[in-house]
Amino acid sequence: MAATVTKRRARTRQRLLDAALHVFADEGFGRSTVEQVCDRAGFTRGAFYSNFSSLDELFLALWEERSARMLDDVRDALAGIDPDDPEAAVRAAIDATPVDDAWYRITAEFTAHALRTPGLRRVVAAREEAIRDAILPVFVTALGRLGRQVTDERALGDALVAVHDGTAVQVLLQPEDEGARTRRQALFMNVLSAYSTPREIS
Amino acid sequence: MAATVTKRRARTRQRLLDAALHVFADEGFGRSTVEQVCDRAGFTRGAFYSNFSSLDELFLALWEERSARMLDDVRDALAGIDPDDPEAAVRAAIDATPVDDAWYRITAEFTAHALRTPGLRRVVAAREEAIRDAILPVFVTALGRLGRQVTDERALGDALVAVHDGTAVQVLLQPEDEGARTRRQALFMNVLSAYSTPREIS
DNA sequence: CCGGTCGGATACAGGAACGTATTCGATACA
DNA sequence: TGTATCGAATACGTTCCTGTATCCGACCGG
Secondary structure (H helix, E strand, O other): OHHHHHHHHHHHHHHHHHHHHHHHHHHOOOOOOHHHHHHHHOOOHHHHHHHOOOHHHHHHHHHHHHHHHHHHHHHHHHHOOOOOOHHHHHHHHHHHOOOOHHHHHHHHHHHHHHHOOHHHHHHHHHHHHHHHHHHHHHHHHHHHHOOEEEOOHHHHHHHHHHHHHHHHHHHHHOOOOHHHHHHHHHHHHHHHHHOEEEOOOO | OHHHHHHHHHHHHHHHHHHHHHHHHHHOOOOOOHHHHHHHHOOOHHHHHHHOOOHHHHHHHHHHHHHHHHHHHHHHHHHOOOOOOHHHHHHHHHHHOOOOHHHHHHHHHHHHHHHOOHHHHHHHHHHHHHHHHHHHHHHHHHHHHOOEEEOOHHHHHHHHHHHHHHHHHHHHHOOOOHHHHHHHHHHHHHHHHHOEEEOOOO
16 A cells, blocks of 8 residues: 555655754754754654755755635635624734744745746745735625725735735844834734725715 | 045945945855955955954844945935825835845855854844834835725834745746736735725815 | 565764864064 | 064864764564
């Protein structure tokens, strides 16, 4: 049964990925070594090279897996939102994309890495679009329930993502300053209202 | 004359910093080595260790120097703005902080690095505040000339920085898409109007 | 119960980068 | 011009990491 064999492979592969997440977060991707990842995962380098051909490959695999999972989480969180309470819905949607320190570090480095690797740039861009498209409809319908019409969906989507990314850094840089989070919330609200208009009753 | 001696030191120090900028941009800070920097600068490792004690130290020095210079450039650009044409002033102010590929990569990595190094976190946060404080008055006065009053300056400052950072990534990720730049501009405008109100004539 | 295959462990050699201790040349000053 | 000093070059030993080639055990099908 080939599936069982694959199952074993998949498990060590997964453990390597999980270990890498922490190593990259702690040391930075650039400063991480194959050995560190293996030590943390409880494997030898032999196992590593039997699963990946290089750290770069693992890095890509890790980023794709985690960002896809995060996208799913966001989708789930958004799906569970009560659209009859639009105010709360918006608030919940904003909270759905948490500001995670370790993950931010990894994506920041990966984005930088992608910007100097043409092939990867498109991968990142595509995932960013996917996130935008997943988030957008929730806000559009929530705003709709509030009697507001989104004027330019694409623009709103980009704006939300940009605001999320930009404010995340600020929040992380000043963990003691609770005001940063508040201003973040406010900025989201302002953008939402700036990109929508009260719908005239037909 | 001690100054002459210092002058020599300063020159090689500067050449090392310049070389490091390119190496870091090309390879990423994490993947860069002392040797690469020295090769590019035309020095040996001996010269390096006579000027810096580690790559980390150079990285910090480089970032401080360049970000301070960038801050000065922004100040200069803003100083040359004609406040009698507020619309153009705002536009010019937005353009004053250019979206530079190589520099973005370096700051992204440095920020990530700073987030895992407590001492550096404050340094980055402080510089970010300085940038905010330098930019803010220009927008406030420009809005003033347009008859608008800024409601919460701190919030506006943070929002502008966040929008700048967040949209910069998008612009860099999609260099072919001219729309990204346009939406960036629009988002700035929207934020400016969201954080200010028409001033009633007293 | 037995051979075959798959996957992780082991072992090896090579190379890359580090940091230091020392040398050598150039520059400043008397 | 001679000399002291400063700064970059050289040379060294060491550590760490890489990647591959091989081995061994476990699980599979028959």
